[in-house]
Amino acid sequence: MTLSYAHHPALRGxxxxxxxxxxxxxxxxxxxxxxxxxxxxxxVGAE
Amino acid sequence: MFADDSxxxxxxxxxxxxxxxxSCDFTARFVETPRxxxxxxxxxxxxxxxxxxxxxxxxxxxxxxxxxxxxIIMFNGKMLALKEDALPYEVDPAxxxxxxxxxxxxxxxxxxxxxxxxxxxxxxxxxxxxYEAEGLASNAIWIYTIxxxxxxxxxxxxAAPYMSMVHDIAISQNYILIPVYGMxxxxxxxHQGKVHWGWDDRIPxxxxxxxxxxxxxxxxxxxxxEMAMVHTFSATDEGGVITLHAAVSDSNPFPFFxxxxxxxxxxxxxxxxxxxxxxxxxxxxxxxxxxxxxxxWAGALSRIDDRYLGHPYRYGFLTAAHPHEAMAGQxxxxxxxxxxx
Ligand SMILES: [Fe+2]
Numbered sequence: 001m002t003l004s005y006a007h008h009p010a011l012r013g014x015x016x017x018x019x020x021x022x023x024x025x026x027x028x029x030x031x032x033x034x035x036x037x038x039x040x041x042x043x044v045g046a047e
Numbered sequence: 048m049f050a051d052d053s054x055x056x057x058x059x060x061x062x063x064x065x066x067x068x069x070s071c072d073f074t075a076r077f078v079e080t081p082r083x084x085x086x087x088x089x090x091x092x093x094x095x096x097x098x099x100x101x102x103x104x105x106x107x108x109x110x111x112x113x114x115x116x117x118x119i120i121m122f123n124g125k126m127l128a129l130k131e132d133a134l135p136y137e138v139d140p141a142x143x144x145x146x147x148x149x150x151x152x153x154x155x156x157x158x159x160x161x162x163x164x165x166x167x168x169x170x171x172x173x174x175x176x177x178y179e180a181e182g183l184a185s186n187a188i189w190i191y192t193i194x195x196x197x198x199x200x201x202x203x204x205x206a207a208p209y210m211s212m213v214h215d216i217a218i219s220q221n222y223i224l225i226p227v228y229g230m231x232x233x234x235x236x237x238h239q240g241k242v243h244w245g246w247d248d249r250i251p252x253x254x255x256x257x258x259x260x261x262x263x264x265x266x267x268x269x270x271x272x273e274m275a276m277v278h279t280f281s282a283t284d285e286g287g288v289i290t291l292h293a294a295v296s297d298s299n300p301f302p303f304f305x306x307x308x309x310x311x312x313x314x315x316x317x318x319x320x321x322x323x324x325x326x327x328x329x330x331x332x333x334x335x336x337x338x339x340x341x342x343x344w345a346g347a348l349s350r351i352d353d354r355y356l357g358h359p360y361r362y363g364f365l366t367a368a369h370p371h372e373a374m375a376g377q378x379x380x381x382x383x384x385x386x387x388x
Binding site: 017018023024025033038039042044047 | 060
């Protein structure tokens, strides 16, 4: 957890760990969310 | 993590995009597994190579090293973060706070649970399994059916031809298909302090076929050449003939799981393509028929629309790359015919 991942070949670019829990209220939306779209997209990934 | 370890060893983080009334709220939170909590308390990484407890720090002997990073599902009102070397971890869908590990009220007895359980798109029945079910490097695969209310309705204990990674299975209307291929482990290699998996190109691959409503003793193992079937699309059957679609490579797809005999990694053998297999359940000795459907595309992480699991389907989805690079990305393919968008 406190290691530097800077030189790990598999953890670069888009795979670079973010390392924080987060909450974003009312995300910026590019375009428009279709009316009637109501639900949750859930995902899990390796950090 | 060691610099040469598998990226599969990294901690899982769950996130939700909650969309309603034209707005979207986002939450992300680490799954607080015993490993995550132990590392956090120590402020250092106490766990060694991917799924090798013999390389862990002595202070965490007996502490699960699972990372809950592979898949997350909703089932019977519960959100479950999945990693194939342990039970699911329950996560609160609203807050993403981690509950405990979950064994379906005690009905699920295997110590491991696949990251890709199949939920029949029409009946809601879950077909799940655990491999290495009788301990590290064991060839035991235990299969469970679980009703939509979360009750375990059957348990079947299988012995695979050899111990291997079983990351994904497929279900058709009447059968469960279990790929076994040369991604192997052993107590010997774990005691040697190596990463869990190594690739053995000298052993045949197998597809195990079990009737969805049959006994474990009815399993048929059909042998084939070296290959790796990490993910399937899905399968259908008619008159005892099964058709399976999967994303398959000829050899080891993962450079971070080295060859057990020290052969260098072969990128050509790692190329994963969309393939169609047919099996005649009554004639296992005949092997299988294999066809590569879109030879120019290389792709992985195959799946179908979950609503069609266990039933006929027209489309498959995967992340794929084409020699004309501009066309790479998420793709929908129609394995039943032969076109893509
Ligand atoms: Fe997967």
